[in-house]
Amino acid sequence: MENKNKIIVVDFGAQYAHLIARRVRQLGVYSKIVLPEAPLEEFKGCCGIILSGGPNSVYEEEAPKVSKEIFELEKPVLGLCYGHQLMAYLLKGKVEKGTVKEFGTAQLEIQKQEGLFEGLQEKETIWMSHGDTVKKLPQGFKAIGKTSDCDNAAIANLEKNFFGLQFHPEVTHTPNGLKILENFVLNICKCKKDWSMKNYIEMKCKEIKKQVKGRNVFLLASGGVDSTVALALLHKALGSERVYALHVDTGFMRLNESSWVGRQLEKLGFANFHIVNAEKEFFECVKGLIDPEEKRKAIGQKFIDIQNRELKNLDLNPGKWLLGQGTIYPDTIETAGTKYAVTIKTHHNRVDSIKKLVEAGLVVEPLNLLYKDEVRELGEELGLSEKLVWRHPFPGPGLAIRCLCSDAISEDVVSIQKRAEIIAKEFNLQAKILPLKSVGVQGDARTYAHPCVLIGEADWKVFEKASTKITNEIKEINRVLRLLTPNAIDSIELIKTTLTKERIYLLQLADDVVMRAVADAGLMRDIWQFPTVMIPIKINGIGESIVLRPVDSMEAMTARFFPLDKKVLQKITEEVLALEGISSVLFDLTHKPPGTIEWE
Ligand code: XMP
Numbered sequence: 001m002e003n004k005n006k007i008i009v010v011d012f013g014a015q016y017a018h019l020i021a022r023r024v025r026q027l028g029v030y031s032k033i034v035l036p037e038a039p040l041e042e043f044k045g046c047c048g049i050i051l052s053g054g055p056n057s058v059y060e061e062e063a064p065k066v067s068k069e070i071f072e073l074e075k076p077v078l079g080l081c082y083g084h085q086l087m088a089y090l091l092k093g094k095v096e097k098g099t100v101k102e103f104g105t106a107q108l109e110i111q112k113q114e115g116l117f118e119g120l121q122e123k124e125t126i127w128m129s130h131g132d133t134v135k136k137l138p139q140g141f142k143a144i145g146k147t148s149d150c151d152n153a154a155i156a157n158l159e160k161n162f163f164g165l166q167f168h169p170e171v172t173h174t175p176n177g178l179k180i181l182e183n184f185v186l187n188i189c190k191c192k193k194d195w196s197m198k199n200y201i202e203m204k205c206k207e208i209k210k211q212v213k214g215r216n217v218f219l220l221a222s223g224g225v226d227s228t229v230a231l232a233l234l235h236k237a238l239g240s241e242r243v244y245a246l247h248v249d250t251g252f253m254r255l256n257e258s259s260w261v262g263r264q265l266e267k268l269g270f271a272n273f274h275i276v277n278a279e280k281e282f283f284e285c286v287k288g289l290i291d292p293e294e295k296r297k298a299i300g301q302k303f304i305d306i307q308n309r310e311l312k313n314l315d316l317n318p319g320k321w322l323l324g325q326g327t328i329y330p331d332t333i334e335t336a337g338t339k340y341a342v343t344i345k346t347h348h349n350r351v352d353s354i355k356k357l358v359e360a361g362l363v364v365e366p367l368n369l370l371y372k373d374e375v376r377e378l379g380e381e382l383g384l385s386e387k388l389v390w391r392h393p394f395p396g397p398g399l400a401i402r403c404l405c406s407d408a409i410s411e412d413v414v415s416i417q418k419r420a421e422i423i424a425k426e427f428n429l430q431a432k433i434l435p436l437k438s439v440g441v442q443g444d445a446r447t448y449a450h451p452c453v454l455i456g457e458a459d460w461k462v463f464e465k466a467s468t469k470i471t472n473e474i475k476e477i478n479r480v481l482r483l484l485t486p487n488a489i490d491s492i493e494l495i496k497t498t499l500t501k502e503r504i505y506l507l508q509l510a511d512d513v514v515m516r517a518v519a520d521a522g523l524m525r526d527i528w529q530f531p532t533v534m535i536p537i538k539i540n541g542i543g544e545s546i547v548l549r550p551v552d553s554m555e556a557m558t559a560r561f562f563p564l565d566k567k568v569l570q571k572i573t574e575e576v577l578a579l580e581g582i583s584s585v586l587f588d589l590t591h592k593p594p595g596t597i598e599w600e
Helices: 016-026 040-044 068-072 082-090 177-188 197-212 225-238 257-267 279-285 292-314 344-350 352-359 372-381 414-426 460-473 501-520 566-577
Strands: 006-010 030-034 048-051 077-080 094-097 103-110 123-129 132-136 142-146 154-157 162-165 216-220 243-249 273-277 321-324 430-433 438-442 445-455 477-485 492-494 532-535 537-539 544-548 551-554 558-561 582-588
Touching: 006 016, 016 030, 016 177, 040 068, 048 082, 048 177, 068 082, 077 082, 082 094, 082 132, 082 162, 162 177, 197 225, 197 372, 216 225, 216 292, 225 243, 225 257, 225 321, 225 372, 243 257, 243 292, 257 273, 279 292, 414 430, 414 445, 414 460, 438 477, 445 460, 460 477, 477 566, 501 532, 501 544, 501 566, 537 582, 544 566, 566 582
Parallel strands: 006 030, 006 048, 048 077, 077 162, 216 243, 216 321, 243 273, 445 477, 544 582
Antiparallel strands: 094 132, 103 123, 103 142, 142 154, 154 162, 430 445, 438 445, 477 582, 492 537, 532 544, 537 544, 551 558
């Protein structure tokens, strides 16, 4: 039975529709995303319509459009950005290229704090991302909010409950955007709150059963949040006999991670969970490699080989088996910051053989419309432990990319050193350039540049300012670190080294210290991700160095370094230093951009 109490979101491209749908779910209401050409029938059963943003201009011939008849259904309509312009255009208003292009944040001056704007301030920060503007309002409309560059930033036909916003209330850069959507969905459309994870689970279980029919499902389970929650949902829908999960232990996992994951799942009654120990093969395939991309490629290929081999060994009859995957919505979006040409993830979710299965309808992806926080909520609802659900994202190649290698051939860094020293001095700090390079991101491109270490005492704000100034002014530097220990640097040496079992084990121990300290301090939910990185840098003549990289983020597209509490930091530093072979601990002060979350 089709749910009538829902919001229809019309998708005009550029990912906005999915974000709007997520916000509507956050409000406890069902939504359905449809394409502009959806038949009018689709709209008849809903309680309101949201027209999403999109990259086009309404006056272009090819621009996607909805049927004008949706405005005759007596349903409330909210147009956002392109959707706002389209509504004005279809109802005989006028849309033109804006003279001043407002991109980014702007201030909205609200006429009356009622209706759509109930509970808001007179001035609200909003996020704009389109050059076109509504120049002439359609009949029956009036402006209800403006910005310094745009008189018609918010418009309404109050009699018909049609609203148009030039900006995006669905993005987090519009801090009170959710309140605007709440006013529309709950007060204006009068939707009932009947969406919940419980209902979602019921609905998905029915869908899974319908798709899978009498067959079984095979799933590769990394132990990460997404594949574990997908597994639990499939398990609920189909029962343990019909779901087979395989975990590949690459040897680059966290300390004792594979067996921990196995035990956790066993406890939950996943009878068909199997671990392949492929550590030896993985270490063999990265032997002698230094370049991070080469390491990624070798590991990615090995993963596919093992996966194919295991699938062959299982000899699954395609008529009886489907492939399950924990793909979540952000995984399906390709953006510069997160796109990896050769990631394991991309590989094992979309290798050619799997693409063919997807086309044939033989892949079950029950999380593919959800975002990470929703997947976590779903996992909790399914009874997974907090420890499983609140694990941080972990890259497919694991610690192999967090353990940097080097041929010890370093470039001359004297001139960068001098420039960094001048800036550091402004903040009463000292600066030293490390003779290695790591990956970062700038605009759409990845960078490969030097880290700069700051030495001295200051608070996080000062370190942040110094870090931003250094990376802004010196392009040869893409990361700035704070030296935690020792407190002075007499010598720095780049060591020649590759990926060895001993180094990975040492990094596993350091990572374990960090993860335990974070869990003990109750910070797992506050910190999005906390890579612990090993770099082949010898400070003052002994051992290697560990870099701490805690970040706060939304879906990993951008990130800010997470200033750790002094006590937690001290505990981590002391315990890491007690590990034989580690002589210094550093803290990464770089936001993303210009630094990526991972080092490699
Ligand atoms: P960066 O380092 O680009 O990372 O800021 C963004 C997010 O992507 C994760 N990541 C990966 N995830 N396979 C994955 O499944 C990979 O190969 C991979 N590499 C990076 C990273 O941990 C962060 O969450």
